[in-house]
Amino acid sequence: xxxxxxxxxxxxxxxxxxxxxxxxxxLARPNPQNYSNDTGRNYAFFNRxxxxxxxxxxxxxxxxxxxxxxxxxxxxxxWEFFTGCGINLYGKRLVLIPTDAIDMADFxxxxxxxxxxxLAADYYLPVQIDLExxxxxxxxxxxxxxxxxxxxxxSIYRLYxxxxxxxxxxxxxxxxxxxxxxxxxQVVPLTTLSNxxxxxxxxxxxxxxxxxxxxKAKFEKWGALLNESRWLQQLYEIRTVGFNLSKWLDGIVEAxxxxxxxxxxxxxxxxxxxxxxxxxxxxxxxxxxAVSQFRNSQSEVVVPNDIEDREALVHLLQHTHDETVxxxxxxxxxxxxxxxxxxxxxxxxxLGVQLMGHPxxxxxxxxxxxxxKIAVLLRxxxxxxxxxxxxxxxxxxxxxNGDPIPRLEAVSRxxxxxxxxxxxxxxxxxxxxxxxxxxxxxxxxxxxxx
Amino acid sequence: xxxxxxYTLPCVEEHRILWQxxxxxxxxxxxxxxxxxxxxxxxxxxxxxxxxxxxxxxLRQHPEDELIRKHWMAFLLRRCEIVAKRxxxxxxxxxxxxxxxxxxxxxxxxxxxxxxxxxxxxxRVQLGFWYPTFIRFTDIRLRNLLLPxxxxxxxxxxxxxxxxxxxxxxxxxxxxxxxxxxxYGNAQIERYLLAWQCFQEYTDSVxxxxxxFNGRDFQNIATRYNELNQSESSVTGSEIQTWLDNxxxxxxxxxxxxxxxxxxxxxxxxxxxxxxxxxxxxxxxxDEEMEENVNRLRQAIADVLNGLQEIKERQMLFLKYGxxxxxxxxxxxxxxxxxxxxxxxxxxxxxxxxxxWKWFNRKQETKYSPTELAEIQAVLYQDYADKIDRFVQxxxxxxxxxxxxxxxxxxxxxxxxxEIGNMFQRTEEEVRDRLNAILQQLCSNMLAQIQAEFNxxxxxxxxxxxxxxxxxxxxxxxxxxxxx
Numbered sequence: 001x002x003x004x005x006x007x008x009x010x011x012x013x014x015x016x017x018x019x020x021x022x023x024x025x026x027l028a029r030p031n032p033q034n035y036s037n038d039t040g041r042n043y044a045f046f047n048r049x050x051x052x053x054x055x056x057x058x059x060x061x062x063x064x065x066x067x068x069x070x071x072x073x074x075x076x077x078x079w080e081f082f083t084g085c086g087i088n089l090y091g092k093r094l095v096l097i098p099t100d101a102i103d104m105a106d107f108x109x110x111x112x113x114x115x116x117x118x119l120a121a122d123y124y125l126p127v128q129i130d131l132e133x134x135x136x137x138x139x140x141x142x143x144x145x146x147x148x149x150x151x152x153x154x155s156i157y158r159l160y161x162x163x164x165x166x167x168x169x170x171x172x173x174x175x176x177x178x179x180x181x182x183x184x185x186q187v188v189p190l191t192t193l194s195n196x197x198x199x200x201x202x203x204x205x206x207x208x209x210x211x212x213x214x215x216k217a218k219f220e221k222w223g224a225l226l227n228e229s230r231w232l233q234q235l236y237e238i239r240t241v242g243f244n245l246s247k248w249l250d251g252i253v254e255a256x257x258x259x260x261x262x263x264x265x266x267x268x269x270x271x272x273x274x275x276x277x278x279x280x281x282x283x284x285x286x287x288x289x290a291v292s293q294f295r296n297s298q299s300e301v302v303v304p305n306d307i308e309d310r311e312a313l314v315h316l317l318q319h320t321h322d323e324t325v326x327x328x329x330x331x332x333x334x335x336x337x338x339x340x341x342x343x344x345x346x347x348x349x350x351l352g353v354q355l356m357g358h359p360x361x362x363x364x365x366x367x368x369x370x371x372x373k374i375a376v377l378l379r380x381x382x383x384x385x386x387x388x389x390x391x392x393x394x395x396x397x398x399x400x401n402g403d404p405i406p407r408l409e410a411v412s413r414x415x416x417x418x419x420x421x422x423x424x425x426x427x428x429x430x431x432x433x434x435x436x437x438x439x440x441x442x443x444x445x446x447x448x449x450x
Numbered sequence: 451x452x453x454x455x456x457y458t459l460p461c462v463e464e465h466r467i468l469w470q471x472x473x474x475x476x477x478x479x480x481x482x483x484x485x486x487x488x489x490x491x492x493x494x495x496x497x498x499x500x501x502x503x504x505x506x507x508x509l510r511q512h513p514e515d516e517l518i519r520k521h522w523m524a525f526l527l528r529r530c531e532i533v534a535k536r537x538x539x540x541x542x543x544x545x546x547x548x549x550x551x552x553x554x555x556x557x558x559x560x561x562x563x564x565x566x567x568x569x570x571x572x573x574r575v576q577l578g579f580w581y582p583t584f585i586r587f588t589d590i591r592l593r594n595l596l597l598p599x600x601x602x603x604x605x606x607x608x609x610x611x612x613x614x615x616x617x618x619x620x621x622x623x624x625x626x627x628x629x630x631x632x633x634y635g636n637a638q639i640e641r642y643l644l645a646w647q648c649f650q651e652y653t654d655s656v657x658x659x660x661x662x663f664n665g666r667d668f669q670n671i672a673t674r675y676n677e678l679n680q681s682e683s684s685v686t687g688s689e690i691q692t693w694l695d696n697x698x699x700x701x702x703x704x705x706x707x708x709x710x711x712x713x714x715x716x717x718x719x720x721x722x723x724x725x726x727x728x729x730x731x732x733x734x735x736x737d738e739e740m741e742e743n744v745n746r747l748r749q750a751i752a753d754v755l756n757g758l759q760e761i762k763e764r765q766m767l768f769l770k771y772g773x774x775x776x777x778x779x780x781x782x783x784x785x786x787x788x789x790x791x792x793x794x795x796x797x798x799x800x801x802x803x804x805x806x807w808k809w810f811n812r813k814q815e816t817k818y819s820p821t822e823l824a825e826i827q828a829v830l831y832q833d834y835a836d837k838i839d840r841f842v843q844x845x846x847x848x849x850x851x852x853x854x855x856x857x858x859x860x861x862x863x864x865x866x867x868x869e870i871g872n873m874f875q876r877t878e879e880e881v882r883d884r885l886n887a888i889l890q891q892l893c894s895n896m897l898a899q900i901q902a903e904f905n906x907x908x909x910x911x912x913x914x915x916x917x918x919x920x921x922x923x924x925x926x927x928x929x930x931x932x933x934x
Contacts, residue, residue, distance in 0.1 A: 008600060010540040012593065013776045039655040061778075061788055103598040105623035133604050143820060150569070154622075156678050157647050161622050164594050165569035165587070168820050170827065172777055176796035181817035210655040211674070357666045441658050 005135050014170045016138040018053045020131075027052060032402040033434060033447055035080055036239040037210050043079040050098040050127045051075075051085040053136045058089070062175065069093055070119075074229060077236040081212050081226070082110040090177035092122040094141070098129050104139055104164040109147065111158040112214070116223045120144060120187045123174070126167060140167035141174060143183035158219060190224040197221070198231050206238040207256050208349075208446065213239075242447030245366045246374060246429050248345045257347040260363065261338055276331050287336055294332065298325050310340050317344065318370055323424045327377050330365065343367045344375075349446075350383060355439035358390045359383040362435065362446065363420075374429060374450050379422040380412075380437055388417035393439045395421050400432040452932060453479050453498055455528040456505065456521045460557075462550060466864045467531055475520055489581065494836045499581035506567070506584070513564040522563035526588070530556035532924075533592045539920040545603055555599045556592050558704070565627070566591065577806060577825050582832035586824075598624075598705060613698020617646060618653060618660050620701050628700035641682075645693045648674045665691075754805035755833070765906045766794055769914060771827070772834035773921070779913045802826055837903075842925045845895035846933055853888045854933075860885060861927040893918045 009017035030044035051068070058064045068075055069086030078084070085096040095113045107126035113119055122144060128137040142162050151160040173180075193201070201221055205213040214222060225231045243257070274282040279290050291309040294316075301319045303312045310333060317329035330344035346365035365377040378397070382389045391414035397405045410421040427433065427450040437444045457475035461468045479501065486504055488496030502525070508518045534552035541547055559566050570587050617625070625646050629639045652671045653660050669687030676684040685693075755767075769780045777795070781788040803818050803826060846854065856874070859865045867878045874881065896918055900906050908915040 004542070005604065007541050007545075008597075008604065011537050011600070012597070013774070013779075037655060038657045039651075041657075042654045062792070063789055099621075100619060101621040101624075102601050102619045103621050103624050104594045105621045105627070107621065130601070133601075141820070146821075149573075154647070156644060157651075163569055163623055165591060168824050169590055170824065172792060172795070173820055173823055175792045176800070176823075179796070179800060179817055180823075181819045183819060211651055215678070356664075357669075441662055443657055 005133055008137075012137075012139070012169075014172070015140070016057065016171050018057055018136045018138075020049065020053065020129075020134040020136060024049060024052060025131075030076070030079075032398070032445060033242070033400055033432060034076065034240060036208065036447065037445075039210065039212050040080040040240075043083045044076060046098040046100070046129055047079055047083060047085050047096075048076075049129060050096050050136055051087075054085075054087070054096060054127075054138070064089070070229065074232070077232060078112075078226075080236050080239060081214050082112050084110060084113050086113075086119070086121065089174070092174075092177045092180065093120075094123045094125055094174070095121040096125050096127050096138075098127045100129055100131070102128070102130070104128075104167070106152075106161045106163045107167075108154075108157075108159040108161050109151070110214075111153075111160065111219060112223065112226060114144065114147065114160055115187065115190075115219070116227050117187045117189055118227050118229075120184065122180075122182070122184045123177075124162070125171075126162075138171055139164075140169040140171060142167050145183045145185040148185055156215075158215065190227055191220055193221065193224045193228075193231075198225055198228070201225055202231070202235050202238060205235055208239075240447065242432060242434075242449045243364075245364065245376065245448055245450050248347065248366055249368055249374075253347055257349050260334065260346045260348055263348040263350075263361065274335050276328070276335050281332065281335050291332065294328065298322065300325070310337055314343065317367065323375065323426070326367075326375060327365070327424055330367065330377075344377075346377070348381075355393065355437060355442050355444065356390070358386070358393070358439065360389075360393070360437060360444075362437070364448075366450075369426065372429070373426050375424065375426050376450070377422065377424045378435060379420045381420045387419060389419070389421060390439060391417065393421065393437065395423055396436040396438065397423060397425065398434040398436055398445075402434065404436075405433070452495065452928075453483065453501060455498075456501065456525055458528075459524055460527055460531070460553075462553065466549075467553065468864060469528075472520070472524070475517065475524065478517060478521070494839065502584065503580050506570075509564060509567065519563055522567070523560045526560035526563060526566060526592075527557055529585075529588050529592060530560060533589055533596075535924040536920075537593070537596070539924075547600075547603060552596070555596055559592060559595050562631075574821060575825065576819070576822050579825055579829045582828040583825050586828040586831060612661065613695050613702065614660050614663070616698040616701040617649065617694050622646065624701065624704070625697055628704040629697065631704055632700040634700070641679075642693055642697055644679055645671070645675055645685075645690055646697060648678065649690075649694055668694075754802045761905050763794070763798055765904050766791070767798060767830065768834060768900070768904050768906065770795055771830040772838055773914050773917050774831070775914060775917075783909055783912050783914050799823060799826060802830075838921060839925060839929060841896050841899045842892070842922055843929055843933065844899060845892040845922070846926075846929060848895055849888060849891060853884075853891075856881070856884060857888060857926065858930050862930050889919060889922065892922050896922060 005017065005019065009015070028045050028049040030041050030048065032041060035041045035044055055066060055068075058066050066087045066089040069088050070078075075086060083098060085098075087094045087096065095109070097107055097109055097113075099107055101107070104126070109124050113121060113124070123141045124144070124147060125141045126139055128139065129135075130137065146166050147160055147162055150166050151162045153160050201217055202225070205216055205222075205225075207213070209216075216222075217225075225235065244252075247253070274280065279286075281287050281290055287309060291312060295303050295312060298316075298320070300322060301316055303315050307315065313329045313333045313336075317326045317333070320326050320329070327344075330342065330346075333340060333342050333344070334346065344365050344367035346363060348361050348363045350359070350361050359382070361381045361383045363377075363379040363381060365379075367375050369375055378395060380389065380393060380395050389412040391412055393412040395410045397408035399405050405425075408423050408425060410423050412418045412421045429450055431450040432448070433450070434445050434447045454469075454471070454476075456479050457472050458469040459472055461470055482501050482504060483497055486497070486500045489499040489503070490496065505518060505521050508515070509522055512518055530553055533556055534549055537552055538547075538549050566588075570584060574587065575583050620628075622643060626639060626643060629642055634642065648671050649660075652667070652674060656667070665687055667687075668691040672685050672687045672690045675690060755764075765784075766780065769775050769783060770777075775783065777788050777791045780791045784791070800818070803822065806826070846857070849857070852874075856870065859870050859873070860867075865873075867881045871878045871881045876884070897908065897915075900908070908918075
């Protein structure tokens with residue numbers, strides 16, 4: 001037979017042990033769109049679980065409603081970057097630090113909660129979260145001054161490791177926290193960033209990455225940026241609101257996206273032959289024949305006879321209701337004359353992470369339709385000198401709640417192997433969606449707003 | 451704790467521990483007793499507190515000294531026994547853990563006393579109560595070390611199944627300690643710790659469990675490692691995988707050392723080699739002013755505790771620090787809200803602190819530090835533990851001579867029931883019944899003393915009432931040894 005959680009809470013009775021229900025787990029799950037990567041989603045999940053449990057316990061047992069710090073809107077933004085929940089209680093600021101370690105030898109506090117003046121707290125509380133046994137275990141607290149004096153600072157990961165010996169195990173003491181002497185100590189002010197410095201820093205920190213960007217800049221700069229709530233908010237939005245596709249049509253493209261030609265030249269020179277789906281377009285005669293056949297292959301749009309091939313293609317892609325026709329016209333145009341003013345903009349991003357060892361690039365093309373809606377084309381290509389995609393790579397579009405949109409899923413084949421897989425759809429300006437690329441059990445998600 | 455706790459070592463049998471005297475250590479302690487002044491604050495044995503403090507200073511100054519280390523191993527093993535005895539009844543009966551298991555789990559800590567006490571420093575003792583604070587630090591640390599082992603028994607399958615599972619769910623300190631104990635050098639430990647951190651960061655960044663990781667995942671961890679550690683030559687994914695496996699193996703060895711090697715670590719060497727420390731005369735300095743301060747402090751505590759006018763306040767402190775109930779349990783016992791219990795206890799603690807400051811002639815402050823609070827709580831726990839010891843002692847004194855002998859044979863000499871039966875010409879069953887009856891008598895006597903001292907009638911089915919038999923039984927062996 002096993003020991004129960006109740007036994008543990010008897011043995012460690014000065015600690016606070018709370019149970020987690022299925023609904024607690026559900027409530028803690030973040031909307032995937034609120035975070036740019038799984039690191040942020042994991043932080044959000046564990047922190048929300050811990051925060052909700054603590055707040056509920058305070059309400060039930062102390063008849064108190066502690067205030068979330070900085071506030072309910074900003075705290076979840078911090079989880080995009082690092083772990084920890086701020087709470088104001090009895091006139092003191094506490095930071096809960098969730099961890100899934102099973103021992104109490106130490107716990108790690110991100111430097112942001114300690115050395116950024118606007119975030120620094122009076123006390124830090126380690127919290128063990130055990131999902132298997134469905135429990136949240138608060139095992140004590142440590143003051144900031146003890147932390148500064150005794151913790152082992154890891155300069156690579158910028159974490160203060162506080163050994164369990166310094167943790168005061170009696171949480172009940174915090175109920176008299178208003179009588180506790182100030183043990184926050186002095187917080188050294190950080191330098192102030194100019195607007196220009198902040199903007200440059202944000203460009204650097206907004207590059208997509210599977211990890212938090214917190215280690216990409218020196219702490220003095222990073223801390224100064226987060227110390228200003230407007231910049232924190234701006235950086236969060238850049239990273240999570242997603243790439244703004246409507247802006248691409250106005251010529252504004254975020255860092256990290258290349259033009260298709262730049263990407264193609266750099267990565268896959270073999271693709272440079274001028275053809276679309278096997279139809280060669282490398283001489284004026286071949287182009288004329290191909291465009292003429294294309295015009296005649298559809299009857300929906302009447303194309304004036306007196307316009308030249310490239311204008312005919314623009315007319316087609318603007319007037320058709322058939323998305324295959326629209327994107328075929330766009331692709332003819334991109335291939336025939338890459339510099340021709342094309343209403344369809346396409347960009348490619350190297351996703352930077354390998355899916356089971358396969359580097360993948362994502363191409364997105366957008367064009368504004370006559371009714372004001374935006375047509376979107378998505379393609380996943382292989383990179384790293386490989387021309388074919390691995391089999392069973394899935395390209396899925398998720399709605400703003402993170403749910404898959406029916407029929408918007410493409411899967412690469414094993415026989416024959418695909419050069420790319422593609423999806424297309426139409427959206428309203430302002431719509432939010434995510435693109436999910438999955439191979440076996442590895443997934444990459446990128447977010448967009450139309 | 452009596453002084454012999456510094457010079458006896460355990461001999462573990464299945465359900466009991468017999469303690470054997472180590473002659474050289476005993477001689478050392480007896481010598482110290484001749485030359486060290488007892489402390490003058492309220493603890494049961496002022497000699498013990500003074501010698502403990504002296505030995506602790508020696509451990510700090512001479513961490514390699516064999517004799518000093520052995521004293522602390524002996525001390526820690528005794529605390530392990532006490533902690534194991536306190537925990538055992540709380541485990542209920544639906545598990546496989548025995549007293550010997552708990553004792554063995556905890557006693558891993560005793561192998562390295564210097565390491566164990568590394569973080570006990572003067573900053574913890576702000577009001578002068580060194581020994582109660584030290585004992586509390588020791589017991590809390592031992593209990594904390596037991597948690598991962600106890601968690602294993604809650605069916606946490608992630609833990610203990612694979613080396614990677616151990617790596618994923620261990621703290622950095624535990625990883626470092628495991629590597630140190632396994633004999634890795636500093637440079638390699640630093641590399642391993644960074645690899646461990648990269649692994650933790652990577653695990654957070656992918657939406658799947660580490661037990662599904664394959665070669666490419668380790669390659670991604672290696673890429674991160676190389677990015678962050680540009681000062682050294684780069685590592686490969688397979689190297690990272692091997693490192694993590696080594697870390698897991700080291701943690702496994704730390705938490706579950708082979709028992710034979712554990713006991714080798716504790717064995718006293720038979721040679722009577724010359725020890726420098728034994729021959730250094732320890733000169734105690736007698737500081738009258740300090741003595742006066744200590745006396746005033748002692749008086750302050752006693753006055754504050756005795757001066758509590760309200761019987762309800764004294765009851766509250768007894769339930770909290772004597773029976774060690776949680777605020778929720780006290781609320782249930784007394785039929786009041788938990789927030790009321792919390793408020794009253796905080797007020798009481800504040801008054802005790804104010805009383806101490808007054809005796810110190812210290813400026814009256816309205817705020818206090820958690821360290822001072824923790825120290826006061828350690829004193830209260832110690833004070834009430836001593837009080838309960840006296841209750842148990844009084845109870846034992848009230849039983850018949852035959853009962854007293856029976857208790858001593860069972861709890862101190864640890865004779866099997868059948869042998870005791872032979873001595874008293876009774877069956878094993880009869881001896882067991884008799885022991886149970888004596889225990890019940892001791893508990894009733896305890897309850898009567900609590901009633902007399904605190905005017906406190908415990909709820910018959912309440913948690914306080916139910917805790918009495920455990921409190922009595924866990925103290926019997928220790929108290930019977932010294933009762934004549």
